[in-house]
Amino acid sequence: MGKKDVAIGIDIGGTNTAIGFVDTEGNCIHKTTISTNGKEPAENFFERLKKRINSLLEATSNELILKGIGIGAPNANYYNGTVEYPPNLSWGYINVIDILKKDFNVPAAITNDANAAAIGEMKFGAAKDMRDFIIITLGTGVGSGLVCNGRLVYGADGFAGEIGHTIYDPNGRICGCGRKGCLETYASAGGIRRTVLEMLEKSDSPSSLRKINPEELTSKKIYETAMQGDRIALDAFEYTGKVLGTKLADSVAHTSPEAIILFGGLAAAGDLIFEPTKRHMENCLLNVFKNKVKIIPSALQEGDAAVLGAGALIWNELEKEQCAGN
Amino acid sequence: MGKKDVAIGIDIGGTNTAIGFVDTEGNCIHKTTISTNGKEPAENFFERLKKRINSLLEATSNELILKGIGIGAPNANYYNGTVEYPPNLSWGYINVIDILKKDFNVPAAITNDANAAAIGEMKFGAAKDMRDFIIITLGTGVGSGLVCNGRLVYGADGFAGEIGHTIYDPNGRICGCGRKGCLETYASAGGIRRTVLEMLEKSDSPSSLRKINPEELTSKKIYETAMQGDRIALDAFEYTGKVLGTKLADSVAHTSPEAIILFGGLAAAGDLIFEPTKRHMENCLLNVFKNKVKIIPSALQEGDAAVLGAGALIWNELEKEQCAGN
Numbered sequence: 001m002g003k004k005d006v007a008i009g010i011d012i013g014g015t016n017t018a019i020g021f022v023d024t025e026g027n028c029i030h031k032t033t034i035s036t037n038g039k040e041p042a043e044n045f046f047e048r049l050k051k052r053i054n055s056l057l058e059a060t061s062n063e064l065i066l067k068g069i070g071i072g073a074p075n076a077n078y079y080n081g082t083v084e085y086p087p088n089l090s091w092g093y094i095n096v097i098d099i100l101k102k103d104f105n106v107p108a109a110i111t112n113d114a115n116a117a118a119i120g121e122m123k124f125g126a127a128k129d130m131r132d133f134i135i136i137t138l139g140t141g142v143g144s145g146l147v148c149n150g151r152l153v154y155g156a157d158g159f160a161g162e163i164g165h166t167i168y169d170p171n172g173r174i175c176g177c178g179r180k181g182c183l184e185t186y187a188s189a190g191g192i193r194r195t196v197l198e199m200l201e202k203s204d205s206p207s208s209l210r211k212i213n214p215e216e217l218t219s220k221k222i223y224e225t226a227m228q229g230d231r232i233a234l235d236a237f238e239y240t241g242k243v244l245g246t247k248l249a250d251s252v253a254h255t256s257p258e259a260i261i262l263f264g265g266l267a268a269a270g271d272l273i274f275e276p277t278k279r280h281m282e283n284c285l286l287n288v289f290k291n292k293v294k295i296i297p298s299a300l301q302e303g304d305a306a307v308l309g310a311g312a313l314i315w316n317e318l319e320k321e322q323c324a325g326n
Numbered sequence: 327m328g329k330k331d332v333a334i335g336i337d338i339g340g341t342n343t344a345i346g347f348v349d350t351e352g353n354c355i356h357k358t359t360i361s362t363n364g365k366e367p368a369e370n371f372f373e374r375l376k377k378r379i380n381s382l383l384e385a386t387s388n389e390l391i392l393k394g395i396g397i398g399a400p401n402a403n404y405y406n407g408t409v410e411y412p413p414n415l416s417w418g419y420i421n422v423i424d425i426l427k428k429d430f431n432v433p434a435a436i437t438n439d440a441n442a443a444a445i446g447e448m449k450f451g452a453a454k455d456m457r458d459f460i461i462i463t464l465g466t467g468v469g470s471g472l473v474c475n476g477r478l479v480y481g482a483d484g485f486a487g488e489i490g491h492t493i494y495d496p497n498g499r500i501c502g503c504g505r506k507g508c509l510e511t512y513a514s515a516g517g518i519r520r521t522v523l524e525m526l527e528k529s530d531s532p533s534s535l536r537k538i539n540p541e542e543l544t545s546k547k548i549y550e551t552a553m554q555g556d557r558i559a560l561d562a563f564e565y566t567g568k569v570l571g572t573k574l575a576d577s578v579a580h581t582s583p584e585a586i587i588l589f590g591g592l593a594a595a596g597d598l599i600f601e602p603t604k605r606h607m608e609n610c611l612l613n614v615f616k617n618k619v620k621i622i623p624s625a626l627q628e629g630d631a632a633v634l635g636a637g638a639l640i641w642n643e644l645e646k647e648q649c650a651g652n
Contacts, residue, residue, distance in 0.1 A: 132482040146580065148472075148479045148486075155474070155582025156458040157618060162579040165612045170572070177612055246496070253488040254472065254580045256481025286491045286503055292483060 006064045007318075008053060009311030011113065012036060012073035014088040014140075017045075019052060020304070021064060022311025026124030028304040030056055038089035045091075050103050068107040069100050070314030072116030072306055079158040081110055087176075109317045113137065113306060114161060115152055117263055117298070118145030119316050120309030126261050126299035133257045135298075136163065136248070138266035138273070141176075142184040142191075148255050163251055164188070168243050186243040189219040189265050195236045196222055207232035223269045237269065241276025248277065249284035252293055259294040263305070267297055332390045333644075334379060335637030337439065338399035340364060340414040340466075343371075345378060346630070347390060348637025352450030354630040356382055364415035371417075376429050394433040395426050396640030398442030398632055405484040407436055413502070435643045439463065439632060440487060441478055443589055443624070444471030445642050446635030452587050452625035459583045461624075462489065462574070464592035464599070467502075468510040468517075474581050489577055490514070494569050512569040515545040515591050521562045522548055533558035549595045563595065567602025574603065575610035578619055585620040589631070593623055 006021040009028070013036060020031035034052050037045060057066060073096065075086040081097030083089070100108040111119075118135040121127040127135075131150040137143040142164030146153040153160045164184040165177055172181025173194060185191050196209055196217060207230050212221060226233035248260055266273055278295045285293075300308050332347040335354070339362060346357035360378050363371060383392060399422065401412040407423030409415070426434045437445075444461040447453040453461075457476040463469040468490030472479040479486045490510040491503055498507025499520060511517050522535055522543060533556050538547060552559035574586055586607075592599055604621045611619070626634050 130482075132479075132486075146474075148474050148481070149477050151475050151477075153458075153474045153581055156456075156584035157582055157615075159614050160458075160474075160580065160582035162582075162612055162614070166576040166579050167572070167610065179610075179612070246493070250492040250576060251580065253492050254486065254577065255479055256483055256486035256488075258482035284493065284505075286488055286505070288485050288488070289483075 003063055003065045005067050007067055007311045007314045008069045009307040009309070009314075010049070010069065010071045011116070011306035011310050012071065012083075013306075014038060014074070017049065018307050019049070019056070020307040020311070021056070021060070022070075022308055022315070024315060026308060026312070028301075028307055028311070030060060031304065031307060032056065036089065038086075038091075040090070042089075042091040042094045046099050046103075053104070066104070066106055068109070068314035068318055069104060070116070070310040070312065070317075071096060071100070071108070071110040072113040072310040072313070073110060074112060076110045076112045077158040078109065078111045078115070078154050081108075083110070107314060107318060107321075109314050111152075111154075111313055112143065112161075113309070114143030115145040115154075116309035116313050117143075117300075117305060118147055118152055118309075120300050120305060120312040121261055121263075121298060122147060123312040123315060124300060124308055125305075126296050127259065130258045132255060133259045133261060134163070134251055134255065135261040135263055136244075137264040138187055138189070138262060139264040140189055142188050146255055146257075163247070166247055166250065168247055183243065183247045187240055187266070192219050192222055192236055192240050192266065193217055195239050196232060199232050199236060203232070205231060209233060219266055219269075223272065226269075226272055234272075237272040238276045240266070241273055242280045244273075245277045245280025245282075246284050248281045248295075249286075249289075252281070252289050253286060256289060257293060259296050261296055261298055263298040268302075270297075329389055329391045331393050333393055333637045333640045334395045335633035335635070335640075336375070336395065336397045337442070337632035337636050338362060338397065338409075339632075340400070343375065344633050345375070345382070346633040346637070347382070347386070348396075348634055348641070350641060352634060352638070354627075354634055354637070356386060357630065357633060358382065362415065364412075364417075366416070368415075368417040368420045372425050372429075379430070392430070392432055394435070394640035394644055395430060396442070396636040396638065396643075397422060397426070397434070397436040398439040398636040398639070399436060400438060402436045402438045403484040404435065404437045404441070404480050407434075409436070433640060433644060433647075435640050437478075437480075437639055438469065438487075439635070440469030441471040441480075442635035442639050443469075443626075443631060444473055444478055444635075446626050446631060446638040447587055447589075447624060448473060449638040449641060450626060450634055451631075452622050453585065456584045458581060459585045459587060460489070460577055460581065461587040461589055462570075463590040464513055464515070464588060465590040466515055468514050472581055472583075489573070492573055492576065494573055509569065509573045513566055513592070518545050518548055518562055518566050518592065519543055521565050522558060525558050525562060525565075529558070531557060535559060545592055545595075549598065552595075552598055560598075563598040564602045566592070567599055568606045570599075571603040571606025571608075572610050574607045574621075575612075575615075578607070578615050579612060582615060583619060585622050587622055587624055589624040594628075596623075
């Protein structure tokens with residue numbers, strides 16, 4: 001039996017780093033994780049990463065051929081191959097691609113997690129035949145990746161796709177970025193939590209959310225409470241969808257995507273978030289864009305999506321090289 | 327002497343239609359205009375257009391070879407080759423490319439005027455070596471064209487680039503599109519006029535703008551009055567720059583352009599509009615984008631820009647075909 005071509009997909013998260021082999025069909029095999037330990041120097045992390053990958057490669061050398069390595073990481077710059085001052089890691093400015101190319105001598109590429117997710121959806125997921133779409137990742141923060149003319153938009157500096165930091169309300173909530181009213185402060189896991197706490201404070205209506213200690217209030221608990229019909233929890237999803245839909249109408253006016261894919265924690269709330277987002281977006285759209293733009297969930301398997309996206313990134317690069325060579 | 331390759335550039339405006347030959351270096355020769363007469367049926371217009379072009383071709387047949395026709399027009403759809411229900415023309419839905427290909431048997435392409443301007447700047451103007459930029463046309467309306475990865479963004483339906491209809495204030499001014507608070511209602515020629523009228527009504531401060539009959543108040547007069555140091559006129563430019571700069575920060579967060587080119591009527595006010603736009607944009611930018619994005623004027627000659635853009639559109643198409651053929 002012949003050996004199978006695979007890429008390694010690496011998703012560097014604040015707490016854990018997931019590693020897996022991704023084949024050309026989008027199967028994720030031999031997945032494993034190491035702790036990121038962001039407080040340690042980067043050298044330690046990459047030494048541990050190298051050891052783990054080497055033991056994976058040794059164990060699979062009879063079946064798999066490594067063709068490249070793709071990485072999704074916070075504050076990653078595709079053009080420079082760097083991670084630049086990530087907020088939750090003590091790494092400073094570090095060239096990840098140089099390190100991995102030296103260690104493994106195969107092509108490597110890096111981008112941020114939302115961009116990796118976009119390429120994952122384009123190659124293996126919900127955007128397979130699309131040339132123009134946007135992915136919005138609703139997690140701890142709000143990330144985004146834009147694809148136009150079949151290509152990911154990196155922009156002049158490699159940092160395009162910060163829809164989470166477009167402004168919903170210039171006098172609104174303080175954002176971690178130092179400004180006010182960013183979409184992220186409303187449509188992230190922390191954002192819906194803030195919405196609930198505001199609503200509980202402003203109203204006297206009964207809600208089982210009142211029984212939860214504010215420190216223990218999570219978006220998952222808000223979801224569960226909404227599913228039980230709790231008014232405040234339902235209103236919080238409605239409000240989140242209103243803010244998200246309103247801002248997405250502006251995004252549509254920029255790049256007129258065929259679809260917007262919602263991905264990550266909050267997107268798992270299904271109709272609770274999709275329905276109000278779609279309704280408010282339609283309400284805010286310029287006529288020419290009405291009833292055209294789909295809002296759809298990711299089609300990548302939740303647990304594997306980030307590693308698949310990272311793997312898809314390098315498959316995409318290898319394809320581009322092949323085209324350029326012809 | 328050999329003959330010179332030229333494209334015909336056609337800029338269909340609400341009142342007049344400009345026609346000219348555009349060579350590969352971006353020279354505009356033998357420019358002429360016909361009246362658009364938007365109330366007449368489209369057939370009459372295209373009959374007159376055909377006659378004018380034929381007489382141009384006859385007069386120049388010894389020196390020029392026609393390689394293609396590019397058109398800039400309101401509500402044009404690049405993918406369909408159509409003009410679709412333009413607000414100031416009684417044409418309805420009409421396939422312009424079919425008509426012109428039948429009449430002249432050369433390649434033809436159409437897009438809206440802002441997109442044509444973007445391609446004009448990319449081929450012959452201020453964006454010659456840029457792969458990522460945005461053009462904003464500040465005229466009767468506010469149009470825009472986005473270039474990402476060296477290619478114009480048309481989006482899924484051909485109508486991408488409606489930054490003029492992103493929302494500045496959801497409770498703001500009524501827009502011609504039927505919604506409220508669009509950027510266009512502030513940053514267009516009519517927008518700054520509305521700003522001045524509001525300011526004159528709200529304040530008692532002396533202004534020579536009070537001597538102008540509201541019906542005769544134009545953006546040009548506001549500019550001239552501002553240049554004489556009139557406070558209200560200066561404040562109106564400051565406010566216009568604030569609105570424009572604020573919204574452009576959102577656009578930067580989408581596509582991270584190397585530059586934003588301001589084009590058209592209001593852009594002719596120079597520093598009066600560039601300075602506050604840049605200042606407010608910088609003020610609103612996410613840290614990672616600060617001090618990176620240039621705001622620059624068009625480098626196409628004012629009178630020829632629209633025809634050059636339309637000509638550049640078809641040169642761009644012919645180049646793409648050549649690349650695809652290799």
